[in-house]
Amino acid sequence: MAGRDWNPWRRLLALPNESRTKTVIVAFLVSAVCAALVSGATVVLRPIQTANRAAEEQARIAALVQGIPGMTTLLEQSGGALSTVVIDLTTGRAAAEVTPATLEATLNDATHWTVLDAAQDVAGLGQRPDFAQVFLLRDNDTVSLVLLPISGQGYGGRIDAILALRGDMNTIAGIAVTRHSETPGLGGRIQETSWQGDFPGTELRDENGEMRFAVARGPAATAYEVDGITGATRTGRGVTQMVRFWLGPDGYGPLLDAIQRGSSEPCRKRRPIGPH
Amino acid sequence: MPQAQTYWTTLTAPLIRQNPVTLQILGICSALAVTTSLATALTMSVSLTAVLTLAAGLVSMIRRHIPDAIRLIVQIVIVASLVIVIDQILQAYFAEISRALSVYVGLITTNCLVLGRTETYARHHPPLPAMVDAFGNGLGYSLILIVIGGLRELFGKGQLFGAQVLPLAETGGWFTPLSLMLLAPSAFFLLGLLVWAVRGLHPEQVEQPEHTPPLQKVPAE
Numbered sequence: 001m002a003g004r005d006w007n008p009w010r011r012l013l014a015l016p017n018e019s020r021t022k023t024v025i026v027a028f029l030v031s032a033v034c035a036a037l038v039s040g041a042t043v044v045l046r047p048i049q050t051a052n053r054a055a056e057e058q059a060r061i062a063a064l065v066q067g068i069p070g071m072t073t074l075l076e077q078s079g080g081a082l083s084t085v086v087i088d089l090t091t092g093r094a095a096a097e098v099t100p101a102t103l104e105a106t107l108n109d110a111t112h113w114t115v116l117d118a119a120q121d122v123a124g125l126g127q128r129p130d131f132a133q134v135f136l137l138r139d140n141d142t143v144s145l146v147l148l149p150i151s152g153q154g155y156g157g158r159i160d161a162i163l164a165l166r167g168d169m170n171t172i173a174g175i176a177v178t179r180h181s182e183t184p185g186l187g188g189r190i191q192e193t194s195w196q197g198d199f200p201g202t203e204l205r206d207e208n209g210e211m212r213f214a215v216a217r218g219p220a221a222t223a224y225e226v227d228g229i230t231g232a233t234r235t236g237r238g239v240t241q242m243v244r245f246w247l248g249p250d251g252y253g254p255l256l257d258a259i260q261r262g263s264s265e266p267c268r269k270r271r272p273i274g275p276h
Numbered sequence: 277m278p279q280a281q282t283y284w285t286t287l288t289a290p291l292i293r294q295n296p297v298t299l300q301i302l303g304i305c306s307a308l309a310v311t312t313s314l315a316t317a318l319t320m321s322v323s324l325t326a327v328l329t330l331a332a333g334l335v336s337m338i339r340r341h342i343p344d345a346i347r348l349i350v351q352i353v354i355v356a357s358l359v360i361v362i363d364q365i366l367q368a369y370f371a372e373i374s375r376a377l378s379v380y381v382g383l384i385t386t387n388c389l390v391l392g393r394t395e396t397y398a399r400h401h402p403p404l405p406a407m408v409d410a411f412g413n414g415l416g417y418s419l420i421l422i423v424i425g426g427l428r429e430l431f432g433k434g435q436l437f438g439a440q441v442l443p444l445a446e447t448g449g450w451f452t453p454l455s456l457m458l459l460a461p462s463a464f465f466l467l468g469l470l471v472w473a474v475r476g477l478h479p480e481q482v483e484q485p486e487h488t489p490p491l492q493k494v495p496a497e
Contacts, residue, residue, distance in 0.1 A: 023346055045367070
């Protein structure tokens, strides 16, 4: 070879494989190329995945409503449609200026989120949106079913679910898990219908209005419990806390109070629901 | 054409004779988990074959410049990136199947078959033969998965690709589904029977017994 090669690329390739410079550079190049590949794929495919997830959520809501006994006849009576309402969680009333169409844009604004302090934050969320989209089924002016989206911290990540409550706002009519990242075969079984089948009929509060709902450790013992999943204690606890938070005073509590009183009046005073 | 001949051998050897699953018993964890239906088995096969072929090509392309000290890390990084890309594609276009496969697509990264082929073959051969070899191995894996998946779905549910093939007893037919076929152990049995069949055809694959049975003690009289 004549003289020194001034092309840095060729000089790099000519280095012995064992040299430290080449090891570092090769490691860096491989990581950079792979990172570009992965982020490219993620960014390009995200809109399609989001659309898939939304479609799946719609399908789950439909399946949830279909699975509740007597729901099909109720739906037929009320014209076959659930009404979608955006709720202002602080007052428990329908939000005046936010519609389902503008909900997403509203929630992108950080001022519409309430930061939860440690005592309130039983579900491990950190913050809670001020508005939420719920689904109501009315039967001659009385609400006979309400579907409430809830979310909380599980073992492997966030769990999103939709909880259906009967007209008394105290009996669970069903649950559908729309998204989770729990361990397959253990906590992941929360998405199985056999486990969710235990929810209908479970009560939330006792006569004193105290929140009693829990996912049991093992088989359910009381009317307020559902069976736990063996080997998924933390997932079960996550579901318990999630339901307790969202149906408590910081979640849908004001809304449930308003519905229970059967009025659409402003509801500023909270009925004590007890510790959550 | 000796060159084409070689490629043909590299491609077809892993199908039966050198099958990575039945001969080397590689990658059976996914073979047990995802073969409850033919659709998931097929998706998994295609994903694994794609990852394996691309990874072999990439590793083989830079094979002269992979420092020995970090060669496994480099290989795993390449394989893992490809797996993530495939997983994203499945989530976008085959959401239903992607949910059924759950973690197993991610586990392709640690599938011994992939690392085995990149480490033993792709690192020492030019890209084209490496990719042909990887593709052949992917096909061999796919063959086993599709056979087991097909048998399990057929006998477990009486269906193929979700379409009813055998008339079920409860709807007036004659076939009673074998629920055992849908559980993981049945895949183990089927795999065992397949290995038996292949070794029946190719007796040279039969391993030497590791232990010789102890001599019968003759009771002293």
